[in-house]
Amino acid sequence: xxxxxxxxxxxxxxxxxxxxxxxxxxxxxxxxxxxxxxxxxxxxxxxxxxxxxxxxxxxxxxxxxxxxxxxxxxxxxxxxxxxxxxxxxxxxxxxxxxxxxxxxxxxxxxxxxxxxxxxxxxxxxxxxxxxxxxxxxxxxxxxxxxxxxxxxxxxxxxxxxxxxxxxxxxxxxxxxxxxxxxxxxxxxxxxxxxxxxxxxxxxxxxxxxxxxxxxxxxxxxxxxxxxxxxxxxxxxxxxxxxxxxxxxxxxxxxxxxxxxxxxxxxxxxxxxxxxxxxxxxxxxxxxxxxxxxxxxxxxxxxxxxxxxxxxxxxxxxxxxxxxxxxxxxxxxxxxxxxxxxxxxxxxxxxxxxxxxxxxxxxxxxxxxxxxxxxxxxxxxxxxxxxxxxxxxxxxxxxxxxxxxxxxxxxxxxxxxxxxxxxxxxxxxxxxxxxxxxxxxxxxxxxxxxxxxxxxx
Amino acid sequence: xxxxxxxxxxxxxxxxxxxxxxxxxxxxxxxxxxxxxxxxxxxxxxxxxxxxxxxxxxxxxxxxxxxxxxxxxxxxxxxxxxxxxxxxxxxxxxxxxxxxxxxxxxxxxxxxxxxxxxxxxxxxxxxxxxxxxxxxxxxxxxxxxxxxxxxxxxxxxxxxxxxxxxxxxxxxxxxxxxxxxxxxxxxxxxxxxxxxxxxxxxxxxxxxxxxxxxxxxxxxxxxxxxxxxxxxxxxxxxxxxxxxxxxxxxxxxxxxxxxxxxxxxxxxxxxxxxxxxxxxxxxxxxxxxxxxxxxxxxxxxxxxxxxxxx
Ligand code: HEM
Ligand code: HEM
Numbered sequence: 001x002x003x004x005x006x007x008x009x010x011x012x013x014x015x016x017x018x019x020x021x022x023x024x025x026x027x028x029x030x031x032x033x034x035x036x037x038x039x040x041x042x043x044x045x046x047x048x049x050x051x052x053x054x055x056x057x058x059x060x061x062x063x064x065x066x067x068x069x070x071x072x073x074x075x076x077x078x079x080x081x082x083x084x085x086x087x088x089x090x091x092x093x094x095x096x097x098x099x100x101x102x103x104x105x106x107x108x109x110x111x112x113x114x115x116x117x118x119x120x121x122x123x124x125x126x127x128x129x130x131x132x133x134x135x136x137x138x139x140x141x142x143x144x145x146x147x148x149x150x151x152x153x154x155x156x157x158x159x160x161x162x163x164x165x166x167x168x169x170x171x172x173x174x175x176x177x178x179x180x181x182x183x184x185x186x187x188x189x190x191x192x193x194x195x196x197x198x199x200x201x202x203x204x205x206x207x208x209x210x211x212x213x214x215x216x217x218x219x220x221x222x223x224x225x226x227x228x229x230x231x232x233x234x235x236x237x238x239x240x241x242x243x244x245x246x247x248x249x250x251x252x253x254x255x256x257x258x259x260x261x262x263x264x265x266x267x268x269x270x271x272x273x274x275x276x277x278x279x280x281x282x283x284x285x286x287x288x289x290x291x292x293x294x295x296x297x298x299x300x301x302x303x304x305x306x307x308x309x310x311x312x313x314x315x316x317x318x319x320x321x322x323x324x325x326x327x328x329x330x331x332x333x334x335x336x337x338x339x340x341x342x343x344x345x346x347x348x349x350x351x352x353x354x355x356x357x358x359x360x361x362x363x364x365x366x367x368x369x370x371x372x373x374x375x376x377x378x379x380x381x382x383x384x385x386x387x388x389x390x391x392x393x394x395x396x397x398x399x400x401x402x403x404x405x406x407x408x409x410x411x412x413x414x415x416x417x418x419x420x421x422x423x424x425x426x427x428x429x430x431x432x433x434x435x436x437x438x439x440x441x442x443x444x445x446x447x448x449x450x451x452x453x454x455x456x
Numbered sequence: 457x458x459x460x461x462x463x464x465x466x467x468x469x470x471x472x473x474x475x476x477x478x479x480x481x482x483x484x485x486x487x488x489x490x491x492x493x494x495x496x497x498x499x500x501x502x503x504x505x506x507x508x509x510x511x512x513x514x515x516x517x518x519x520x521x522x523x524x525x526x527x528x529x530x531x532x533x534x535x536x537x538x539x540x541x542x543x544x545x546x547x548x549x550x551x552x553x554x555x556x557x558x559x560x561x562x563x564x565x566x567x568x569x570x571x572x573x574x575x576x577x578x579x580x581x582x583x584x585x586x587x588x589x590x591x592x593x594x595x596x597x598x599x600x601x602x603x604x605x606x607x608x609x610x611x612x613x614x615x616x617x618x619x620x621x622x623x624x625x626x627x628x629x630x631x632x633x634x635x636x637x638x639x640x641x642x643x644x645x646x647x648x649x650x651x652x653x654x655x656x657x658x659x660x661x662x663x664x665x666x667x668x669x670x671x672x673x674x675x676x677x678x679x680x681x682x683x684x685x686x687x688x689x690x691x692x693x694x695x696x697x698x699x700x701x702x703x704x705x706x707x708x709x710x711x712x713x714x715x716x717x718x719x720x721x722x723x724x725x726x727x728x729x730x731x732x733x734x735x736x737x738x739x740x741x742x743x744x745x746x747x748x749x750x751x752x753x754x755x756x757x758x759x760x761x762x763x764x765x766x
Pocket of ligand 2: 028029030032033036037040058061062065069070158213339340343344346347349354429430431433434516550551553
């Protein structure tokens with residue numbers, strides 16, 4: 001038996017468990033998002049239900065998305081490609097399944113904590129202290145499995161996906177501890193302006209050192225296989241990797257350009273935000289040249305189709321991001337729904353869509369059977385794509401309306417009635433995404449457990 | 457370059473350490489802990505209110521970060537780092553679904569906030585803020601203490617003012633309808649009192665006035681101007697019943713001035729930021745025409761007719 005077949009025979013339990021985790025939290029997270037969006041359309045709807053009140057359900061939505069849906073989805077793919085790329089078996093499936101179970105318990109505990117009002121009130125670092133520790137342990141378990149698998153590899157050369165995956169989980173465990181100020185359990189925060197600087201150093205590293213590298217790793221793995229083409233350039237991979245680690249970690253303060261933080265920090269963050277075009281374009285050139293002329297193959301594989309779409313969103317979200325870091329632009333875009341649009345383009349359009357692609361790419365390979373339904377997967381693709389594209393348009397428009405009005409001296413209160421049509425549109429588009437998420441959950445569950453397809 | 461596990465791990469970890477040192481630890485070590493001129497420590501009750509604020513995610517809709525080019529509430533003072541030194545965690549916020557609250561303390565008296573927390577649409581009819589009635593009176597009171605401390609020493613000054621005029625307005629209200637109306641008018645500077653509404657009443661202007669009334673006033677003064685809007689039970693002195701002003705020579709100028717500046721101490725807010733001149737005159741004429749039943753619009757002295765008049 002080749003290692004690959006052997007691994008399938010051993011069941012790929014870990015990849016399966018993380019796949020299910022991701023699909024499940026995608027459904028929950030969009031439900032929370034719909035509730036939050038519902039409050040912004042009809043604030044008296046569900047008025048006095050404490051546990052899902054806007055200020056609680058919103059961090060539940062964001063944390064469920066980050067730590068329930070996107071990260072586990074990307075990790076599921078990693079648990080598939082790491083052993084394959086290293087020509088070995090996963091260090092321990094038992095540890096892997098345990099880490100998935102523990103991961104779910106941690107995220108669920110986080111949701112319960114925030115719902116019950118134990119939020120620490122720092123964006124992206126809301127989860128209570130105990131949950132912070134559990135999340136770090138979850139990462140720790142994944143790290144052990146990754147690194148031990150790397151140790152017992154039979155393939156001497158490490159492919160670029162491995163670099164990204166290993167770096168992402170290790171660095172995130174560190175910045176998570178730092179950003180959540182775990183050495184101060186009672187508040188989980190520093191005092192004053194340094195708290196904001198630390199928070200956004202960490203907050204931006206969630207996108208820069210966790211979601212981006214894990215998603216790039218999946219793209220680097222899937223797209224060459226799906227198009228049966230060698231990777232365009234090793235040198236570009238190297239430049240892309242090291243520049244991502246260096247540049248992304250410098251830009252957190254671009255969230256604080258209008259706050260009294262030291263000017264040199266702002267300057268560095270602006271310069272590096274523009275310099276982000278280097279890692280981004282290096283990656284895109286590398287991957288787009290790899291698939292050049294093979295778009296038919298990309299189209300034929302539902303996983304690759306999602307992931308290629310993710311790379312397009314990666315392009316847009318980064319161009320937009322670099323622009324938003326310019327102080328003149330930010331004068332209009334800061335504090336309004338433009339940023340919410342950017343956040344959805346990044347976390348859903350790029351990272352989330354890539355995670356979904358990873359799931360659909362590995363599902364037939366870890367179960368040894370075709371997907372339960374390619375049609376449903378395509379259906380989900382279009383629901384999510386229409387939803388997120390609509391989000392981008394609607395939230396950008398409403399952000400511009402808010403930003404221009406405020407800049408010209410309109411009070412916020414006066415702009416409120418004008419926001420309603422856009423918020424209603426957002427809610428409707430959200431319905432598409434949510435239906436997509438539940439469709440995906442059904443398809444994934446059927447593919448994993450009740451798959452009547454013939455074994456491949 | 458050959459990427460071995462050691463190169464990757466040692467490489468990324470030392471980069472992260474170096475960058476965290478320069479980008480986070482260095483500004484932390486160098487921070488200026490000097491309090492700003494408005495800084496003071498918060499009381500225990502204010503801290504308890506702040507915890508309610510943190511745990512219920514007010515920060516997702518409200519920033520506490522006034523910028524040099526803001527116009528809305530609080531924009532009289534640009535934020536300084538010395539304002540935040542006791543904030544752990546800091547609540548700068550990244551989204552303004554609602555207004556910035558840096559200087560919210562003392563903008564309104566307590567009764568306005570209570571009514572607003574019970575249901576924001578009582579005092580602000582087109583608000584998007586969800587109601588907080590479920591917090592219960594005790595927590596709403598504690599939360600109000602925190603909101604009234606926002607702005608620290610500057611908030612204390614404004615609160616002094618609110619308390620002083622609250623006592624005065626209650627005295628006037630309890631002295632009866634007649635005395636209250638007189639007291640209210642007397643607070644308006646002399647010059648304003650003799651100015652009639654300079655613009656003629658027209659169907660179109662009344663329509664516009666009606667719309668403004670719906671967006672801004674109806675929750676307190678009520679659909680028929682009798683002061684029985686849904687906010688009424690929480691507000692004292694209660695919202696004015698406009699029909700009690702009939703026959704008391706309330707000029708357009710008095711109404712304009714009260715709308716522009718509000719009546720500090722009572723829940724009646726100022727509208728100088730929300731409404732520009734034409735809108736204030738038009739909503740003023742709307743209440744004069746429909747509720748007081750006496751409008752001095754377009755009376756003498758009126759000067760040269762405005763160019764747009766038909
Ligand atoms: C070139 C790369 C990027 C740059 C320069 C950039 C820049 C920015 C800036 C300046 C902001 C702050 C906006 C403001 O508050 O006014 C922001 C917010 C945000 N970005 Fe990016 N961005 C980039 C890529 C990404 C990617 C790839 C993701 C997701 C994976 C992402 C996710 C977010 C999120 C979620 C926020 C919202 C943070 C909040 O809650 O306020 N960004 N970005
Ligand atoms: C059913 C679909 C969805 C709806 C209706 C929805 C709605 C919302 C709402 C209402 C907010 C709060 C915005 C505000 O405070 O004004 C939000 C924030 C956010 N959502 Fe979603 N969402 C959906 C799906 C997703 C998905 C699938 C992802 C990621 C994969 C995502 C990522 C985020 C992020 C990162 C934020 C924080 C933005 C910021 O802080 O600026 N959302 N969403």
